[in-house]
Amino acid sequence: MSKMNTAYVVLLLLIEVLMRGARLGVDALSVNYYGMACPFVEPIVRNVVNQALQKDPTLAAALLRLHFHDCFVQGCDASVLIDSTNDNTAEKDSPANQSLRGYEVIDQAKQIIEMQCPGVVSCADIVALAARDAVIWAGGPYYDILKGRRDGTRSKIQDTVNLPAPTLNSTALIQMFVGQHGFTVQELVALSGGHTLGVARCSSFKNRLKNFDATNDVDPSLEPNFAKTLSTTCSGGDTAVQAFDSTMNTFDNAYFSALQRGWGVLTSDQTLFTSPQTKSIVNAFAMNQAMFFFIFQQGMLRMGSLDVKEGNQGEVRLNCRKIN
Ligand code: HEM
Numbered sequence: 001m002s003k004m005n006t007a008y009v010v011l012l013l014l015i016e017v018l019m020r021g022a023r024l025g026v027d028a029l030s031v032n033y034y035g036m037a038c039p040f041v042e043p044i045v046r047n048v049v050n051q052a053l054q055k056d057p058t059l060a061a062a063l064l065r066l067h068f069h070d071c072f073v074q075g076c077d078a079s080v081l082i083d084s085t086n087d088n089t090a091e092k093d094s095p096a097n098q099s100l101r102g103y104e105v106i107d108q109a110k111q112i113i114e115m116q117c118p119g120v121v122s123c124a125d126i127v128a129l130a131a132r133d134a135v136i137w138a139g140g141p142y143y144d145i146l147k148g149r150r151d152g153t154r155s156k157i158q159d160t161v162n163l164p165a166p167t168l169n170s171t172a173l174i175q176m177f178v179g180q181h182g183f184t185v186q187e188l189v190a191l192s193g194g195h196t197l198g199v200a201r202c203s204s205f206k207n208r209l210k211n212f213d214a215t216n217d218v219d220p221s222l223e224p225n226f227a228k229t230l231s232t233t234c235s236g237g238d239t240a241v242q243a244f245d246s247t248m249n250t251f252d253n254a255y256f257s258a259l260q261r262g263w264g265v266l267t268s269d270q271t272l273f274t275s276p277q278t279k280s281i282v283n284a285f286a287m288n289q290a291m292f293f294f295i296f297q298q299g300m301l302r303m304g305s306l307d308v309k310e311g312n313q314g315e316v317r318l319n320c321r322k323i324n
């Protein structure tokens, strides 16, 4: 055998070993995890997401939030998608499911993927891809998604205590994101910038509008005219919604400019500007969208790797709403 051929055979063996690693899930998450087993998974998810968003642009926010809620409860394992049964109340039925939406988009992608490569692609990976594609669709940054997450077999209402409450201040947010989950403070601020998309219900911010504390009727960090706007929204009841920024379906840095004006919707939004620990980061992102995008990508990569199940852990769910 010539040297060339030997080199060629060695290369093939190497590729085979690498592929086997991917199939067995021996390796950590990887970009090419489904390379052979389901090569078209990314374009399938992208098409389904694009079609859904063309009909309803507000679903971009919903898909991004779904991934966040998935990853912060039990790791990114699609536990958020499980339906409750007679003997189990699932995460999605907690009050903290807070108007989560977009489940049908995930179901639709899963259905098409199951026809092409049955039993191969996890629901958790589909959720991560759909969130990424929603961000791009809305004008945000592109980032590669590592794949190979396995789906979890537990989804319990009580686990949703791990989600941050909208009333948290920056100290508590830093405790949760940096202390508990290993994000940087910059990543906490950039990920909060996910609120460049979507809306909040009055029930999520009415704590700021009256009886705020003994001395103030209204949260003093709220700009007075915006306080009126929020009150007007709330006159429509607890489920009336307020956009987080002036461009609710566009992924941009308007959220950070809003915080600078005292136009943050949630306590957990405005605190990022009032707290000296995070204020300079808000100012930087308001001035420099590219910097926001860059740190957001890094934060999303870290978020998408939180407590992931790999290899023989968990399962690949056949129906994203049901444990196999
Ligand atoms: C920093 C801590 C966070 C808190 C306290 C928080 C809280 C909330 C609350 C209360 C709502 C409104 C829910 C409602 O009233 O219906 C909301 C919406 C939303 N959140 Fe967060 N969130 C946080 C971080 C994040 C992160 C990290 C992301 C994604 C990267 C995210 C993405 C979204 C999106 C896109 C919406 C709008 C959903 C829609 O319009 O359907 N949030 N969040």
Ligand SMILES: *[C@@H]1O[C@H](CO)[C@@H](O)[C@H](O)[C@H]1NC(C)=O
Pocket: 092, 093, 094, 095, 097, 098, 099, 100, 101
């Ligand atoms: C969210 O939980 C409420 C109960 O708190 C339930 O009525 C609602 O159907 C749930 N939403 C979803 C999308 O599961």
Ligand SMILES: *[C@@H]1O[C@H](CO)[C@@H](O)[C@H](O)[C@H]1NC(C)=O
Pocket: 169, 170, 171, 172
């Ligand atoms: C933040 O919230 C925590 C818990 O509610 C509270 O103990 C702390 O004093 C608050 N910090 C600031 C700076 O307001």
